[in-house]
Amino acid sequence: MERISDKDLKVIQKQLGREINNVIAVCKYCSYGFPVVILSYPIRNGTPFPTIHYLTCPHLVKEVSRLEEKGYISKFEIKIKEDSEFSRAYENAHFSVIQKRLNLLMEEDKKWAKHLESVGTGGIKDFKNVKCLHLHLADYLAGIENPIGKEVYDLIEKKECDTGGCGGEV
Template sequence: MESNNIEKKIVSLQLGRAVKNDFTVARLCNWGFPQVIESSLISDGRPFPTLFWLTCPFLKGEVSRLESKGMISHLEKRIEQDKSFATAFLGAHRETTLLKEKILCEASVSGESRRLLLDRGIGGIRNLKKVKCLHLHLANYLGGIDNPVGREVWNLLEKKQCSSTKIICRELLRENE
């Protein structure tokens, strides 16, 4: 898993900081910029539990608005009260762990690092009935995991990409040339 220089530059601009991990782009927006990356599970020789990252500045802003309206609490209550939703959510944790296991089989990873990466849920969360953040679950869903929290977030978004008159990532690149 190795990202090229232009991908690293764009993702660094999207996140507002240098990206240390290797990654692959898991999903592009309609304008051809990364929306979600799949990050290496090891960074600087240490476990890095978040497999999928939401990098799109537009989506990050939209999801932050949902968080500010209390959507995390709402979804945690739904996990507590809706058995089928909770089962699907636990399934997303399992599916993510299986993907991590597959990735780790191809890498040389110590037993302790492997345990730390596989003994926790999506994004390294310990309590599998909690929603750490909506960005994390949307990235997990857009990265290909059948995550009901991520799917719910996606469905709640009124807009899912920048307008053609203001493509944020294009502007970020122009500003940093």
């Protein structure tokens, strides 16, 4: 995998409003050429960091936050309890993230494998719960077959901003 460009790193740091030191690559770009989802190394500052797909697009972050404010986390948790096929697909998404995360580990970090294989996306321990819709959308946009991420994406009418302003002047 090639190293992330300095330009992408600057845009990501602008999008997030902070320094980031464990980004590996950009998984998805918007039509303006700016990062939407990044791939993060599962160890940050010497400790496990189970969130490998991170949503960086400010527009999508806001749109997903609106869905959370409307109670969609609870709605998805109810769907997980009531729909066995959806629940199975959701668990499989966690297992896909776990496998991808473990495959990213360098030899010197394999001591964390036991911990990292015991939690799903974003460190979720109970696969009947939903921690954050941003995580699931990021997984979905990064290529994980995540049914919550897909539904979140489908619920968002406007998939990107009008200006590509998040990457301006970096």
